[in-house]
Amino acid sequence: MSLLRFITCGSVDDGKSTLIGRLLYDTRQLHADQLAAVEADSRRRGSDLDLSLLVDGLLAEREQGITIDVAYRYFATEARTFIVADTPGHEQYTRNMVTGASTADAAVILLDARRGVLRQTRRHSHVVALLGIRRVVLAVNKIDLVGYDQKTFEAIAEEYREFAAGIGIAEVECVPVSALDGSNVVARSPRMPWYDGPTMLGWLEGVAVEDDRRSGPFRLVVQWVNRPGPDFRGAAGMVLGGTVRPGDAVRVFPGERETTVARLVTFDGDLAEAGPGESVTVVLADDLDVGRGAVLAAGDPPAVADACQADLIWMGEQEMLPGRRYLAKIGARTVGISMDTPRHRLDVDTGAQLAAKTLGLNEIGLVNVHFDQPVALDPYRANRNLGGFIVIDRMSNATVGAGLVRFPLRRASNLRWQELSVDQAGRERLNGHRGCVVWFTGLSASGKSTIANLVESRLHGEGRHTFLLDGDNVRHGLNKDLGFTDADRVENVRRVGEVAGLMVRAGLIVLVSFISPFRAERALARGIVGAGEFCEVHVDTPLAVAEERDPKGLYAKARRGELPNFTGIDSPYEPPDSPEVRLDTTALSAGEAADAVLSRLRELGVC
Template sequence: MKSLLKFIMCGSVDDGKSTLIGHMLYDAKLLFADQEEALELDSKVGSRGGEIDYSLLLDGLMAEREQGITIDVAYRYFTTDHRSFIVADTPGHEEYTRNMAVGASFADLAVILVDATKGVITQTKRHARICSLMGIKHLVLAVNKMDLIDFDQNRFDEIKKDFMQMTHGFNIDSVEVIPVSATEGDNITKKSENTLWYQGLPLLPYLENIDVRKENEQHGFVMPVQRVSRPNHTFRGFQGQIEAGSINVGDEVITLPSNERAKVKTLLVTDQESDKALNGQPVTIQLDREVDVSRGNVLTSSENVQVADMFTATILWMDDTKLVPGRNYLVKVGTKTLPGTVMSIKHKIDINTGDKVPAEHIYKNELVECDISLSENMVFDTFENNEALGGLILIDRVSNMTSACGVIEHSLRRSTNVKWQQTDITKDLRAQQKGQKPLTLWFTGLSGSGKSTLANEVEKRLVSMGHHTMLLDGDNVRHGLNKNLGFKENDRVENIRRIAEVSKLMNDAGLITLASFISPYESDRQNAREIIGEDYIEIYVSTPLEECEKRDVKGLYQKARTGEIPNFTGISSPYETPANPEVEIDTSQHSLEEATEYVINQILKYLD
């Protein structure tokens, strides 16, 4: 059986990636007759004056053909006498770096193109670092358009030296540099007469012969559980793909994070019973006793796998919105997805030098090392040990878009050293003592909307009804708890996170907490809801901006309009309207007494 090589073709815009792959397929006679005819016909109206435009084999979108660039990732399967291949032709434009990262995540090898007339540029360095980050151990630098520099060996040697210096220190196994011409076919499938000074193999023969097998350094069996199969009451099997090691009937496995032990009763590889299953195979495992296992858990015999709720990761930021500490995302590792928070940005990584640079914010296509905290324990490993349990993505909780991808470097010591101390007096006992259901009434709205005044009146009414309360006001907490925070975006994020944590503690004490904060970002309010849980009730005070400016009790809007106050919500900083608040009230349409009565009536059902 032929071996399979999965590789990615990447480089900057117009470096010739699609042309190179197309020429390789054409020269190696790996096209069907109708594909050749279609290519020749399309080329007559293409961008090469009637000559064959090999890029048309890969650039499938109309927008790609019109612009002459690759936008999406194009996958192609082909096979030669020596090997089978899957190649991902990825976009070169910086705007589509996220697409390139997706292609890199599946590959064993990367072919990085550079234009011989330009040499190693920033995008080349970015792609090389992303490939290394994604665990690719073999790099090929294809120095394209050698025909435009008359196959100058000195220029080729300069580019090779620059690339080798740049990748020195990368965690890779091999680097090969090949001079090619994608349009003319030099050194693609056979040696070129124009580069007699080059002693290596042409590109395709090199790809046919390179050994990319990874040494299985894991010393134990690892399988993330994708599904629990219960076709009937007599069978309960755990399904997934083996990511390390092998497993035999009778072997003992550990279930994580529950940390139970059981022996393998039966093994199904696809739908066939087997005594043994190997790395990479999809299996169904039935154990000899009942254990607490669900999707996202891991069956293993390895000692490397960790269980913790905090770790350090290196990520490629792919979101248009900048990354600031304190933001909450969904974190997916293996088959498990949990809410998590980027606690701190340790540093960003300079694309050109690899140096670690201090940073408060991270922008699109930047690499960053950061600390991430999860809502509960997760099973993971370092990426170096196990790619399946060491790779992660961050998902925006509002848009559901992938914001980042990256790798886990190590767990944080405090994640296992700091334990939650259980107390004999519980939240329920405290609530029973006070005769009420704890809640957090989260008032959000623009400055001047009347939320603090309304929260104050609602608290008075609740106290008169016999409830035990605590009011947290935005200005008041900045005199103490949050005295060290400013009004930049990262400070606002941390401000809301701290208040949410305090509100949760107040609820644990059995109190009804009223929190009055502008809290302008939907993601931060969502984070607060996640921290506080089912006790969180959002009250949106939707007074229009025009009315808030008329009131301007503190004179803040006037100062913001003249530029005296930067980052002022509603003027120079956005306010994101709540999507689904439990209660909404416009104080410009009601008297204070009417507004208070309305809110009380709306929250009564939550107090029962």
Template sequence: MLCLDHAHDTELAAPLKHPVDRPTLRFITCGSVDDGKSTLVGRLLYDSKLLLDDQLSALHAESKSAGTAGQDLDFALLVDGLQAEREQGITIDVAYRFFATPQRRFVVADTPGHVQYTRNMATGASTADLAVVLIDARKGVIDQTRRHSHIVGLFGIRHVVLAINKMDLVGFDAARFIAITHAYRALAAELGITNVCYVPVVAPDGDNIFTPSARMPWYSGPTIMEHLEAVEVGGEIRERPFRMPVQWVNRPNAEFRGFSGRIASGRVARGDAIMVQPSDRSSHIARIVTPAGERDVAVAGQSVTLLLADEIDISRGDVVSSGAAAMVCDQLAARLVWFDDAALVPGRRYLLKSARSCVGAVISALKHRVAIDSMAQQAATTLNANEIGAVELCLERPLVCETYRDDRELGSFILIDPLSHKTAAAGIIDGASRRAANNNWPAQDAGTAVRAQSKPRPCVLWLTGRSGGTTSILAHLLDKRLNEFGRHCILLDGDALRHGLNRDLGVGDAARIEGSRRLAEIAKLFVDAGLIALVKPIAPPPSGTALARALFSAGEFIEIDVAAPVQETARRDPKPLARRTRAAELPKRADLVIDAATLAEAGCDRIIASLRERGCV
């Protein structure tokens, strides 16, 4: 009898549990196209005997009209809900289904197998406790198996069921089953996946799904359902230090002030000493309120409201913790699965959302890309859709977080494009960036003190416009006039900096965004010192300007667009670089627009009048 890597190879006969007491297991099914993911999930739903009569009637009818199993029931139709999925016989979106047995409740995410829908698979994996990876017994381990397994490992899923499907098409060959398990065991070891259960199945017929297969007597391990009912996935997180990101400050009346959220890890009891991060203020737990009433103890996974013994200023996104403190840093090393059709641009600003916090972030470095076929680390300058890579992130303010291996909730994040509002990537935190350990900020921010006391106020004038307009003339005239008024200022010209600081940059979008970032960082130092910084970047894309604006406080960044016709600027400046950047999209929400057709003196007067209104002159 053949049994491979099974901790539960005996028949399970645990007593029935009340529905409220049954634990919940979230798992995904993944694998390549046509490996039978939807069919397996449909068979689980069917054999659980929880389908209603009208669902069974619809399954019989649709199997005849739209099924792919001939006269037999097409169990995939229980999961494939989109019309395009039924027409093509594939899964496109993530399909969530719920079912239960006397021992456990289940939430299953059936994820697509096509490469172009890898981002959808990653979405399903981000909340799963276990992954059922399907393999076609005829094909064995292929690139898509590697890709999905890599994402499973990336998202910290520690339990995998390798369902080797279509065993009937290889004559129920035990040798073929063993060969595939050996190949996958090597891949799992590479990815750090240690808990793997190998099961040979025939999904349409239900072999080794709910009941053991009489056609594979050489296999003595558990069925898929026996393993899903018995596997223990929640013990590790409850042994971790207590962490609860605050989702809501609960204040129904003057007598009640609680902090609501879902416990990410550990346990908390009435009277426990806690600390609130990032402020590091401490207190004790006075009460623990749950939907079922007050409790003395709460554990990971529960949603609670905590009342503290002391009045502490706590906001959404803060983390209540005990034991070892969570990590607080503004530079992270992380790994990404890139979702967006627009490629990753190092130096561009994104919004990072982790737990209940949202903070601006810049991808400061792309360290490598992962070659899925060989798992090798490749040098790269960008990531395209569905690719995986390692990056370093610089955050606009410190974030309370954990490494993903220690805490999946505080160690995971998504990146959002602030312009399109699309989810650009999902990522996991490996730790603080090495740069963070080598960079120490001064104990006192002298620049902030200077700004607070400066009269008039310092600011940055961000002058944009097509090359060949009057931007340069206006910038130099402003520099002269402001100095005449006794306002110290510095002119940072993008063309001049291309001979030194920015000589390594090209003229593409990524290069111009990086050039804008460098100019903004320098300008910020001068604004911190109480000066006016006149900045003339080279055709910055809107995202470059947005990245620059995010570095400054409200009112410090003034964007001035010098508008000029394309034909006139082409006549004035025929340089190749000017031609390549002339068609670049110009800002559409500038704080001030100056018509290049007006005299530079008149434009300068308008800008200075605006600075007087803002208290900068």
């Protein structure tokens, strides 16, 4: 029996939860205790049998009569099994809708027959199209409230079909229904003799979804290496597309190594063929190094690239920061990732492309994405599993975004590191000391630049090769195009981290004096430079002391509202958790602070 995953979405109060409740009720999917509980809840609310209560599980949902979180329900008929996701209609819950739609094969879009096609209807349809759902049924609900009128239904159906065709939804079925009285939901309604199309359930039972994946190229993402003993080794995973048989030629990505399939092993014995949705252990004819996250493929191969263009749906409370390092989970691999400034932001109500420097909660934009190592990619419309990824915040481990690959920007094999005759160790021998980054971080007016300047002067006097990168100085040239938004601060630190990394490879002692307010970017700079070559110095000055010093008058301007996004006033500063050096400038003079830094550098063997 085939499985259909579908979502319901629509405007507020269009009756999504009631429709699902009606499907469960009329197909006799309810246990006696479930029905009794709904009847009791309905009586307490002073209403007739309220079928939406079968789906709305959160207290806030029942109190307000709306859907907030995604609710999944399972039911079956003689023709098919179903998993339905009831998704919220409110704009602020777009991320919840995306979660429900990410695994759906079809979508039920509801609208109120009295109100017709609304902005929310268009927004939901744009999201459905973006997520590659190609089969849609438009449920024109509450048809009873317009007297089961044929002309009203046909006008709405014509308007929606024209709109859907323009955004790439090819297959649309329009059904007039009343979730309240059950008309055309499971059984045909005698009140609408003019309608000769399928019922809602009839469409759901009959819509074809399996052919797309089966007819595509073979793909399997290796979840784990099955090695129960010394004489058996296989790559276990689920077939994501196409079919595979023993004897078929396959390639392993990344690496594009070629081999053939020897066996398809399952707990119940070997298979002659495996198709989409089947979990198997693939035994290869050759002894190749195949680990978790590798992709077995045949036919049209996936691209192997370290950059792509993708539609990004942002789900984090904090805005997306271009240049910041996040993690991405794609297939069974987790890799580092960063995003450029969005090429545009999508207005999901109208489909218009708007200018944007970043993306906020529930916003969708087109971005260039950079992975820190090559990954196997398919376009999302061809393969959701190799074309979709989630974005994870490195510090909180929270999922903050979802990406849909459009196409790779370049194949990773086109770029290689150039081998150089002179390496960092050779330069350090010539200089007579190790290279290192000494990263001074702290509030404005904390004394960073003063202390860094003293440290460099003393190192220079000892004959050390140094360079000081000061925040203000760098903004006169390299970073003159950047402002002081959070996104620009991230890019500011990223660029300086890359420059400092190059200077360390030249064997220099690089002193960096930047506010660098975010832990994530300081961690990025540490990662760029390398372990053992990064010394973080927290110039720990209380805000009140820094504000009292205020040699440039910046705090006064910020307090008057003349300097927005000023660190410590209306933009946060995240102090280091465990810096190599912490300087309390309320207790130390500038000279004593410099002595403390030099002492630590000598302990680290830098000078």
